[in-house]
Amino acid sequence: MFHEGKLGIEMAHRAAIRSIERVVGENAPLQDPQVANAGIRSMLERGSVLVLTGAGVSTDSGIPDYRGPRGSLLSHRPMTYQEFLHEPAARHRYWARSFVGWRHMDKTLPNPIHHRLAEWEKTGKIIGVITQNVDGLHRAAGSRTVIALHGDMESVTCLDCGANEDRRSLDARLHVANPGYLERIDLDPSLVNPDGDVSLDEAHVAEFTMVGCLVCGSQALKPNVVYFGENVPAERKAKLKELEARSSGLLVIGSSLAVMSGYKLLLDAKAVGKPVGLINGGPTRGDAKADFRWRSNIARALELLDDRSVEDPSARARQLPMQGIRCSHGHQDTS
Numbered sequence: 243m244f245h246e247g248k249l250g251i252e253m254a255h256r257a258a259i260r261s262i263e264r265v266v267g268e269n270a271p272l273q274d275p276q277v278a279n280a281g282i283r284s285m286l287e288r289g290s291v292l293v294l295t296g297a298g299v300s301t302d303s304g305i306p307d308y309r310g311p312r313g314s315l316l317s318h319r320p321m322t323y324q325e326f327l328h329e330p331a332a333r334h335r336y337w338a339r340s341f342v343g344w345r346h347m348d349k350t351l352p353n354p355i356h357h358r359l360a361e362w363e364k365t366g367k368i369i370g371v372i373t374q375n376v377d378g379l380h381r382a383a384g385s386r387t388v389i390a391l392h393g394d395m396e397s398v399t400c401l402d403c404g405a406n407e408d409r410r411s412l413d414a415r416l417h418v419a420n421p422g423y424l425e426r427i428d429l430d431p432s433l434v435n436p437d438g439d440v441s442l443d444e445a446h447v448a449e450f451t452m453v454g455c456l457v458c459g460s461q462a463l464k465p466n467v468v469y470f471g472e473n474v475p476a477e478r479k480a481k482l483k484e485l486e487a488r489s490s491g492l493l494v495i496g497s498s499l500a501v502m503s504g505y506k507l508l509l510d511a512k513a514v515g516k517p518v519g520l521i522n523g524g525p526t527r528g529d530a531k532a533d534f535r536w537r538s539n540i541a542r543a544l545e546l547l548d549d550r551s552v553e554d555p556s557a558r559a560r561q562l563p564m565q566g567i568r569c570s571h572g573h574q575d576t577s
């Protein structure tokens with residue numbers, strides 16, 4: 243039914259907007275960083291931890307966080323899946339902006355956080371990385387087991403015939419169709435959004451020429467990224483379930499868990515009694531449920547987790563000759 247269809251689209255679109263606008267506030271007291279450090283360290287020592295990463299791990303690579311302190315949500319709302327499907331003008335605007343922003347995304351490099359996680363996979367501390375980021379930086383850093391929950395920027399799909407095209411091939415065709423276009427735009431890199439889209443004025447949007455699908459000619463092309471209001475593909479969910487089942491616990495790094503597909507991983511882990519650790523610069527939706535939560539600069543926290551010289555406070559308490567020293571966990575040390 244046409245009306246039902248239209249209503250369904252509108253409801254899905256509104257739900258997507260609510261998800262975009264979700265603000266995560268404080269929902270648990272801060273935990274002593276030493277307790278969080280020791281707890282997360284013990285999880286990693288046990289091995290096979292599943293890591294979930296969000297925008298906070300890529301900000302050091304120059305990709306801004308939608309929801310961070312200077313988050314681009316303040317000035318710009320990302321497109322919803324429903325707009326992608328049903329609003330050709332919104333799609334045109336997206337591609338104009340994305341054509342400009344791609345140059346910045348394509349130049350970004352993994353940072354020490356990505357490299358450390360790749361190393362932790364090699365040493366068995368972690369089983370793999372699920373990422374909410376679409377920037378491809380975990381693979382670039384050498385991580386082998388990576389599930390990009392929300393897809394990546396590497397390819398583009400035709401919404402009419404389903405044909406796939408490599409993003410670089412599309413970019414080359416857009417260059418041919420838009421001679422001199424990029425040169426006319428003075429891009430401020432701080433205005434690039436996490437999905438490679440930039441803010442662009444309407445005049446520049448209007449003079450952009452979109453190209454068609456190589457197979458059917460349709461201009462309804464969409465990056466292989468899961469947009470707000472779109473479901474994670476079933477095959478990807480199945481891979482994720484398999485990895486979750488083999489993991490010993492969940493460590494969330496650099497995500498406020500505002501989006502349900504990420505938050506669900508925390509709920510899944512708690513449902514089967516697995517430990518959950520969080521490392522983030524700000525509050526997360528999972529703070530009240532996590533076993534260990536570490537509010538910190540992320541690169542610094544990961545560096546400390548790897549630092550053998552950092553004393554385990556409870557070990558030091560055990561070494562002291564006096565009786566009755568309180569260790570960091572708050573119980574009486576009787577050794």
Ligand SMILES: [Zn+2]
Pocket residue numbers: 400401402403404405455456457458459460
């Ligand atoms: Zn097509």
